[in-house]
Amino acid sequence: xxxxxxxxxxxxxxxxxxxxxxxxxxxxxxxxxxxxxxxxxxxxxxxxxxxxxxxxxxxxxxxxxxxxxxxxxxxxxxxxxxxxxxxxxxxxxxxxxxxxxxxxxxxxxxxxxxxxxxxxxxxxxx
Numbered sequence: 537x538x539x540x541x542x543x544x545x546x547x548x549x550x551x552x553x554x555x556x557x558x559x560x561x562x563x564x565x566x567x568x569x570x571x572x573x574x575x576x577x578x579x580x581x582x583x584x585x586x587x588x589x590x591x592x593x594x595x596x597x598x599x600x601x602x603x604x605x606x607x608x609x610x611x612x613x614x615x616x617x618x619x620x621x622x623x624x625x626x627x628x629x630x631x632x633x634x635x636x637x638x639x640x641x642x643x644x645x646x647x648x649x650x651x652x653x654x655x656x657x658x659x660x661x662x
Contacts (some may be wrong), residue, residue: 545584545588546584546588549565549569549570549581549584549585549588550565550566550569550570551563551564551565551584551585551588552564552565553592554623556592556593556596557593557596558593558594558596558597558628558631558636559593559627559628559631560593560625560626560627560628561589561590561592561593561596561624561625561626561638562589562623562624562625562626563585563588563589563623563624564621564622564623564624565581565585565621565622565624566620566621567617567618567619567620567621567622568619575618576616576617576618577616577617577618577622577650579611579613579651582611582613582622582642582650582651582653583609583611583653585622585624585640585642586609586611586624586626586640586642586651586653586655587606587609587653587655588624589624589625589626589638589640589655590606590609590626590636590638590640590653590655590657591604591606591655591657592626593626593628593636593638594606594636594638594655594657594659597628597631597636597659598636598659598660598661601661601662602659602660602661602662603659603660604636604657604658604659605657605658605660606655606656606657607656607657607658608654608655608656609653609654609655609656610653610654611651611652611653611654612651612652612653613650613651614649614650614651614652615644615648615649615650616650617644617650620644620645621645622642622643622644622645622650623642623643624640624641624642625640625641625642625643626638626639626640626655627639627640627641629654632659633659633661634658634659634660635656635657635658635659636656636657636659637654637655637656637657638654638655638657639652639653639654640652640653640654640655
């Protein structure tokens with residue numbers, strides 16, 4: 537997965553995949569370089585991580601004959617992160633023929649929840 541991320545937003549954000557299946561996708565992302573002016577992890581960076589993980593899971597669910605396109609994301613930012621790595625875990629909520637939905641939980645290095653997101657992807661099959 538990390539090799540396939542070359543020249544993508546995921547690469548620019550420093551996202552590194554740890555585990556990937558249609559049921560669960562795990563990756564880390566550095567806080568450094570992904571902050572807003574106050575030095576805190578940018579909420580948009582959390583959304584990029586969440587959408588990346590849910591999209592990867594959806595694409596794996598769609599298989600070789602399908603594509604997955606994000607159609608809705610929501611995110612609640614619970615607390616800030618100032619340094620280190622955050623870890624995102626996307627867990628499938630629904631894996632249907634034309635729709636896949638994931639809950640993505642992002643935590644800091646102390647395992648404190650930074651963000652909870654939900655992503656739905658439309659699946660188009662060839």
